[in-house]
Amino acid sequence: MTTTTRTDTNAAALALGDDALVLSHRLGEWMGHAPVLEEEVALANIALDLLGQARILLSMAGDEDELAYLREERSFRNLQLVEQPNGDFAHTIARQLYFSTYQHLLYARLATVDGPFAGLAAKAVKEVAYHRDHAEQWTLRLGDGTDESHERMQRACTALWRFTGEMFRPLAGLGLDPADLEPAWLESVRAVLDRAGLAVPEGARSGAWRAGAGREGLHTESFGRMLAEMQHLHRSHPGASW
Amino acid sequence: MATAAAHRTARTQPHTAQDDGGGDEAHQRAFDATVAADERIEPRDWMPDAYRATLVRQIAQHAHSEIIGMQPEANWITRAPSLRRKAILMAKVQDEAGHGLYLYSAAETLGVSREELLDKLHTGRQKYSSIFNYPTLTWADVGAIGWLVDGAAITNQVPLCRCSYGPYARAMVRVCKEESFHQRQGYELLLALSRGTPEQHAMAQDAVDRWWWPSLMMFGPPDDESAHSAQSMTWKIKRHSNDELRRRFVDICVPQAASVGLTLPDPDLKWNEESGHHDFGPIDWTEFKEVLKGNGPCNEQRITQRRRAHDEGAWVREAAAAHAAKHTSRTETEQA
Numbered sequence: 189m190t191t192t193t194r195t196d197t198n199a200a201a202l203a204l205g206d207d208a209l210v211l212s213h214r215l216g217e218w219m220g221h222a223p224v225l226e227e228e229v230a231l232a233n234i235a236l237d238l239l240g241q242a243r244i245l246l247s248m249a250g251d252e253d254e255l256a257y258l259r260e261e262r263s264f265r266n267l268q269l270v271e272q273p274n275g276d277f278a279h280t281i282a283r284q285l286y287f288s289t290y291q292h293l294l295y296a297r298l299a300t301v302d303g304p305f306a307g308l309a310a311k312a313v314k315e316v317a318y319h320r321d322h323a324e325q326w327t328l329r330l331g332d333g334t335d336e337s338h339e340r341m342q343r344a345c346t347a348l349w350r351f352t353g354e355m356f357r358p359l360a361g362l363g364l365d366p367a368d369l370e371p372a373w374l375e376s377v378r379a380v381l382d383r384a385g386l387a388v389p390e391g392a393r394s395g396a397w398r399a400g401a402g403r404e405g406l407h408t409e410s411f412g413r414m415l416a417e418m419q420h421l422h423r424s425h426p427g428a429s430w
Numbered sequence: 431m432a433t434a435a436a437h438r439t440a441r442t443q444p445h446t447a448q449d450d451g452g453g454d455e456a457h458q459r460a461f462d463a464t465v466a467a468d469e470r471i472e473p474r475d476w477m478p479d480a481y482r483a484t485l486v487r488q489i490a491q492h493a494h495s496e497i498i499g500m501q502p503e504a505n506w507i508t509r510a511p512s513l514r515r516k517a518i519l520m521a522k523v524q525d526e527a528g529h530g531l532y533l534y535s536a537a538e539t540l541g542v543s544r545e546e547l548l549d550k551l552h553t554g555r556q557k558y559s560s561i562f563n564y565p566t567l568t569w570a571d572v573g574a575i576g577w578l579v580d581g582a583a584i585t586n587q588v589p590l591c592r593c594s595y596g597p598y599a600r601a602m603v604r605v606c607k608e609e610s611f612h613q614r615q616g617y618e619l620l621l622a623l624s625r626g627t628p629e630q631h632a633m634a635q636d637a638v639d640r641w642w643w644p645s646l647m648m649f650g651p652p653d654d655e656s657a658h659s660a661q662s663m664t665w666k667i668k669r670h671s672n673d674e675l676r677r678r679f680v681d682i683c684v685p686q687a688a689s690v691g692l693t694l695p696d697p698d699l700k701w702n703e704e705s706g707h708h709d710f711g712p713i714d715w716t717e718f719k720e721v722l723k724g725n726g727p728c729n730e731q732r733i734t735q736r737r738r739a740h741d742e743g744a745w746v747r748e749a750a751a752a753h754a755a756k757h758t759s760r761t762e763t764e765q766a
Contacts, residue, residue, distance in 0.1 A: 209513075213508060217508060219504040220501045220739065221735070221742075222739065223746035225527055225530055226531070233524060236517060239513065243514075252513050253513060256513055329750045330746070332753055334745065334752045336748075337745055417508050417509060421511045421569055425511070425630065428629075430515055430623075
């Protein structure tokens, strides 16, 4: 920890904050469109938890609104996984399964490491445990539901698989190596997919087109459009308070 | 109270046992006594069919309004201009979904199902509040909805906390607590805009100009044209007339508008020393009727989105049901 600089901590806070911010935004797009009313509540609840985490993390790195609203696409450090469009409900759930499993393992570890993220992680790990449970339960229901839901869930798990490797790339300033989380992540995701009767996807897990892409500010095409919508009003009134 | 207590045995006869010795007349007397004593009617109590039908209609419409009401505000979640405002708005829309759930549960105590009610919403056989057929065109609309629309809703709903039907009254207690929080947040949003840049102030004034009259229409038609009012007041479902609540709302809003630094779009609005209330200009009831008939700016869009969410979610609900059925049969096999 002695070699960790303030700049590294900021960079790590930004990366984790961007993950939470961007996924929260995607989940916010579901509001008013969910398949059952209970999911309107659940998805909004998860989105709110993530937004709360994002605000704490971005505030560690600077001014939360400046960072959220005034950076361009190439300066965002979120994983490509979390920026993926919602797709159908199965696609959203697969994204939640992959990410919340990772986030839960990460925060559980960070909560025990004496570093700048311990406080946040201790609080957030409880929220994320709920997100993970929600995603696992829905993976089981969809995987082991009807033929159609099984097919959709399988398609979603497979489509997002290639974005999962990026989660385990090194991240300076974090105080731990994300690669250490990968075996537990694989084991957990495999076990859930197994119980759901879903095949563990094959193929590369190395990101869209380059390992570590999102963390380097290299995003997928839909992300710019998402930011355009998110930032438009704030940017239209420079310097205004809301 | 004593009268009602004496009739308690009679009134707790199940709804299906209407032709026992007591007959409908005894039940009716017990019901009337309970209502007169300001006690609550509960789901297993006997109640007149028309009372049941009125409550189903009103509670369902109320639930539908919460659900459709998510749309105009959710329209701004992805564009909220600060993370704090985004969190507040998300929490609010989530609360509305929760209110919808409470209210469908309250309606279900009257012997209908949520599915049945949603189907009636989707096919236009049941209505939702006319206010949600107006579009949210700017961020300030989120504040105007919080202040005026939620304000009108609270004025309507606080008396419902004392409504004669227990499950509805209890749902309203919970709803009103959250609703008044939303209203303060909306007011605070408008205040920030009103005190902000000239562009922000203009945005806030424009929103109030567009939402003021539709908010007044939320209290329903004038008393002399309100079809259900008299009966609902006798049954103590309603406690005050439409016009009375509307007047109360105007009296509350006028000083609030002044302190938020915005004007209300009514040249006839002025204090009447004699009545102790504000006089206000005529409401465009033609517009109200058109919106109710389905010809408002967003009627088509709101129902289409709701239907689409429901239809596109069908496979998810089927999957959950199929999974639950498999789980049940597996458990039974294991136990056998």
